[in-house]
Amino acid sequence: MSDPMQEIMASFFVECEELHEALIDALQTMADGEHDNETINVAFRAVHSIKGGAGAFGLEDLVGFSHQFETVMDACRSGELAISDELVQLFLRCGDMLSDLIRCSRDGEPCDTAASNALITELSAFAGAEEAGGEPEEAVDFQPMTLSFDDLDDAPSGGDGLPDLPPLDPLPPEATTEEATPSGSALIVNFKPEPELYESGNEPLFLLRSLADLGHCDIKLNFTAPDNLSDLDKLGVRLGWQVAVETESPPSAIDEIFEFATGLCQLDVSAPESEATANTANEDAPEPVAEISEVQPPAPLAPELPTQLTESTPAKPAPAAAPAPAAAAPAATKTTAKVSPTVRVDLERIERLVNLVGELVINQAMLSQSIAEESIPPNSPVAAGLDEFMQLTRNIQESVMMIRAQPVKSLFQRMSRIVREASAAVDKSVRLVTEGETTEIDKTAIECLADPLTHMIRNAVDHGLEPTETRIANGKSRQGEIRLAAAHRSGRVVIEVSDDGGGINREKVHSIARKKGLVPEDASLTDGEIDQLLFLPGFSTADEVSALSGRGVGMDVVKTQITSLGGRIAIESTPGVGTKFSISLPLTLAVLDGMVVTVAGETLVVPLNSIVETLSLTESDLRPVGPNQVVLCVREKFVPVLDLGKELGYRDALSIEKGAIALLISPEEGALVAMLVDTIEDQRQVVIKGMQESYGRVRGVAAATILGDGKIALILDASDIAQSASGVKFDTARKEAS
Amino acid sequence: MTQISERDPNPADTNGHEQTEFLSFRIGESEYSVEIMSVREIRGWTKTTSLPHAPRFVRGVINLRGTVLPVVDLAMRLGLDETEPEDRNVIIVVDVGSRVMGLRVDAVSDILSFTRDQLQPPPDVATSSNAPFVKALTILDDRMVRLLDLEVVLPTGEEIAA
Numbered sequence: 001m002s003d004p005m006q007e008i009m010a011s012f013f014v015e016c017e018e019l020h021e022a023l024i025d026a027l028q029t030m031a032d033g034e035h036d037n038e039t040i041n042v043a044f045r046a047v048h049s050i051k052g053g054a055g056a057f058g059l060e061d062l063v064g065f066s067h068q069f070e071t072v073m074d075a076c077r078s079g080e081l082a083i084s085d086e087l088v089q090l091f092l093r094c095g096d097m098l099s100d101l102i103r104c105s106r107d108g109e110p111c112d113t114a115a116s117n118a119l120i121t122e123l124s125a126f127a128g129a130e131e132a133g134g135e136p137e138e139a140v141d142f143q144p145m146t147l148s149f150d151d152l153d154d155a156p157s158g159g160d161g162l163p164d165l166p167p168l169d170p171l172p173p174e175a176t177t178e179e180a181t182p183s184g185s186a187l188i189v190n191f192k193p194e195p196e197l198y199e200s201g202n203e204p205l206f207l208l209r210s211l212a213d214l215g216h217c218d219i220k221l222n223f224t225a226p227d228n229l230s231d232l233d234k235l236g237v238r239l240g241w242q243v244a245v246e247t248e249s250p251p252s253a254i255d256e257i258f259e260f261a262t263g264l265c266q267l268d269v270s271a272p273e274s275e276a277t278a279n280t281a282n283e284d285a286p287e288p289v290a291e292i293s294e295v296q297p298p299a300p301l302a303p304e305l306p307t308q309l310t311e312s313t314p315a316k317p318a319p320a321a322a323p324a325p326a327a328a329a330p331a332a333t334k335t336t337a338k339v340s341p342t343v344r345v346d347l348e349r350i351e352r353l354v355n356l357v358g359e360l361v362i363n364q365a366m367l368s369q370s371i372a373e374e375s376i377p378p379n380s381p382v383a384a385g386l387d388e389f390m391q392l393t394r395n396i397q398e399s400v401m402m403i404r405a406q407p408v409k410s411l412f413q414r415m416s417r418i419v420r421e422a423s424a425a426v427d428k429s430v431r432l433v434t435e436g437e438t439t440e441i442d443k444t445a446i447e448c449l450a451d452p453l454t455h456m457i458r459n460a461v462d463h464g465l466e467p468t469e470t471r472i473a474n475g476k477s478r479q480g481e482i483r484l485a486a487a488h489r490s491g492r493v494v495i496e497v498s499d500d501g502g503g504i505n506r507e508k509v510h511s512i513a514r515k516k517g518l519v520p521e522d523a524s525l526t527d528g529e530i531d532q533l534l535f536l537p538g539f540s541t542a543d544e545v546s547a548l549s550g551r552g553v554g555m556d557v558v559k560t561q562i563t564s565l566g567g568r569i570a571i572e573s574t575p576g577v578g579t580k581f582s583i584s585l586p587l588t589l590a591v592l593d594g595m596v597v598t599v600a601g602e603t604l605v606v607p608l609n610s611i612v613e614t615l616s617l618t619e620s621d622l623r624p625v626g627p628n629q630v631v632l633c634v635r636e637k638f639v640p641v642l643d644l645g646k647e648l649g650y651r652d653a654l655s656i657e658k659g660a661i662a663l664l665i666s667p668e669e670g671a672l673v674a675m676l677v678d679t680i681e682d683q684r685q686v687v688i689k690g691m692q693e694s695y696g697r698v699r700g701v702a703a704a705t706i707l708g709d710g711k712i713a714l715i716l717d718a719s720d721i722a723q724s725a726s727g728v729k730f731d732t733a734r735k736e737a738s
Numbered sequence: 739m740t741q742i743s744e745r746d747p748n749p750a751d752t753n754g755h756e757q758t759e760f761l762s763f764r765i766g767e768s769e770y771s772v773e774i775m776s777v778r779e780i781r782g783w784t785k786t787t788s789l790p791h792a793p794r795f796v797r798g799v800i801n802l803r804g805t806v807l808p809v810v811d812l813a814m815r816l817g818l819d820e821t822e823p824e825d826r827n828v829i830i831v832v833d834v835g836s837r838v839m840g841l842r843v844d845a846v847s848d849i850l851s852f853t854r855d856q857l858q859p860p861p862d863v864a865t866s867s868n869a870p871f872v873k874a875l876t877i878l879d880d881r882m883v884r885l886l887d888l889e890v891v892l893p894t895g896e897e898i899a900a
Binding site for chain 1 (some may be wrong): 785787788789790791792796799800801804805806807808837838839
């Protein structure tokens with residue numbers, strides 16, 4: 001394939017992702033019980049556009065599946081198919097499958113046709129169609145026609161007291177067929193000027209334009225050619241238009257447009273055939289006949305469909321110029337498209353910009369350092385200019401970081417899929433509630449959060465929520481609820497995963513930890529400490545390993561991943577009420593405020609947010625507890641002391657003396673550790689330079705940065721150091737708890 | 739220094755006539771080389787920032803125009819005598835696969851060019867500790883040149899974690 005084609009294809013897949021996002025969004029809204037037509041339409045349009053694009057690229061699997069999907073959805077749209085929870089769940093699964101198919105098509109991988117066919121079968125079972133799964137191609141051809149079948153099918157039966165509307169402007173059947181396909185036509189306007197219209201100086205173009213102002217228009221020219229050119233009446237009118245307007249406006253708005261043309265043209269405003277489109281069922285329908293009514297009565301439900309009408313479905317016929325049925329009116333208004341203009345930029349370019357800004361920050365640090373060394377008076381123009389420069393740098397940096405920030409919505413959407421799959425696997429009914437989807441965090445963080453969140457959600461479904469029987473026995477609703485919330489809080493992003501399950505069974509957790517030798521037999525732990533046990537490697541509470549979780553790798557990995565992002569994780573659990581995990585992340589991953597310290601001749605940066613306070617030790621602070629061990633007494637609490645130089649392997653342990661400088665850090669909620677450093681140099685913003693790619697992960701080191709002198713300094717992962725320091729873990733927790 | 743039994747170089751025949759260029763450098767008394775295509779740049783020695791818990795042969799990291807570049811002390815990596823870095827030393831920045839690393843060597847000596855068939859695999863008898871790192875040997879003006887296998891020389895993730 002040539003390059004331009006690939007480019008187009010690439011942008012199609014990008015679009016697909018967006019469309020898919022819109023689809024899932026809409027389906028989610030439906031799952032929450034809002035079945036309004038606009039929502040269904042959004043979902044339908046998304047699938048329809050995916051199908052259209054896929055067709056253009058010959059991605060047959062995708063076309064076939066999305067076609068079937070679309071068909072059933074269209075049936076809902078027209079009210080033929082009542083929207084049940086079951087159906088919405090099926091739609092959601094189809095949405096998942098669609099994303100799989102899109103991915104497969106993009107990567108050129110073979111698709112899981114068995115799974116997609118299974119879903120197609122399910123879909124068609126809903127639609128009552130028999131031709132499912134088989135020939136999508138045929139289906140494509142067949143589907144639009146059914147609109148007419150439906151009509152014809154119903155017309156003779158006529159049992160519902162539907163008025164037999166007179167056919168207007170007969171069109172060849174193909175035209176109608178095509179007509180039916182544009183998404184969500186709401187009103188059909190048949191407009192044929194009389195010669196008088198032209199004589200009075202009216203211009204149909206303007207009328208058509210005004211129509212287009214109401215909403216998206218699908219305009220079709222009706223042209224009746226004279227049999228013989230010589231018969232042509234030069235002043236006669238042969239052109240007419242059929243316009244499908246997707247609008248919320250009542251038909252009276254259309255009358256207004258044509259106000260000045262009244263009497264000068266044949267005008268006919270009618271309700272759409274939206275009800276009819278999707279029923280693929282009636283195979284026994286008679287052959288299509290050319291005489292097809294433009295004004296279609298809302299099709300009554302096909303007998304074999306397991307349906308009831310939704311409220312919004314128009315039950316009344318829609319004669320010409322009658323108020324548009326509620327079902328159809330909002331059909332195609334692009335209310336959802338109120339997005340400020342955006343530019344799609346290659347992530348790599350942004351990365352480059354971020355890196356350059358990083359360089360700028362480093363350069364500025366170097367500059368200030370050399371100016372300081374020159375001992376230039378602080379009130380000189382140079383110093384003032386430098387201040388301004390620093391201010392600007394900071395602003396630029398913040399703006400650049402904002403470019404990288406993205407709403408967590410896409411992440412949350414992925415999670416809704418996880419909930420669906422997980423709840424199906426363990427046979428629990430679970431509802432995912434999301435909050436703060438618009439909260440923005442760094443793109444890299446979004447990517448890195450997917451795995452930990454997936455794991456936590458699965459845990460919540462599998463372990464967090466009780467089995468349905470237990471829930472009912474405890475007087476809770478049958479359906480479990482998992483809440484996923486994101487918010488900005490004091491310079492950090494907090495993401496919470498909570499469930500309304502039984503809470504952590506602390507007794508069980510404790511006994512398992514004892515059995516596995518993770519805690520000493522006789523240790524008595526507080527609730528908070530027991531909760532922390534979940535983060536220990538090799539811990540698993542599930543009695544049986546289920547398909548979902550319980551393999552003993554889990555929360556410890558989650559914690560490591562969160563920590564590597566510079567985040568923290570905390571648990572809150574109330575028996576019988578639920579469990580809440582809170583992840584708190586720094587806003588940006590590229591810059592952090594750090595304290596520059598020296599240890600054993602090495603310059604290190606400790607993230608400011610991990611430092612609780614800094615202390616200069618006095619004699620009374622230090623209490624010996626063993627031959628070589630000292631604890632620090634801070635406000636009546638005993639805190640273990642670590643020598644940073646020793647922990648990093650730079651030197652042998654120092655004897656801890658008074659006057660030493662200690663940083664008090666909190667590796668986890670409620671615990672404290674003191675770390676000895678030689679000097680505190682500075683407090684400043686540093687640019688984070690990853691070391692993972694070039695070198696790998698270093699224990700106790702989060703990343704590196706470049707200081708004003710061009711040297712590299714390591715950014716410490718204080719919690720990691722504190723936790724990996726031998727023997728500290730449990731001492732910390734217990735002493736703190738006292 | 740290990741001396742490996744010498745053999746006559748194969749006369750260039752069949753294929754592999756194309757001249758390939760190699761950057762040769764000195765560590766202690768012996769001469770090593772790497773394919774020049776994997777060399778990004780050569781820079782003077784700068785003090786490294788040492789990494790905690792790193793293997794001994796990892797000298798630390800340096801700032802290479804804004805990126806963090808790990809530096810491997812080649813002498814230590816190859817199991818040769820350890821020397822304190824001095825200002826005359828150089829860091830050869832190599833690019834292997836997707837990884838960029840610096841190699842600290844004593845000095846860069848030459849750019850050599852020879853054909854593929856002048857290269858011989860190291861004989862099995864080589865028991866020296868640096869044997870796995872040497873991909874091939876060749877003789878040039880009576881000097882033996884060792885061609886290093888950079889894939890092996892650069893530490894893997896496990897080695898670093900160990």
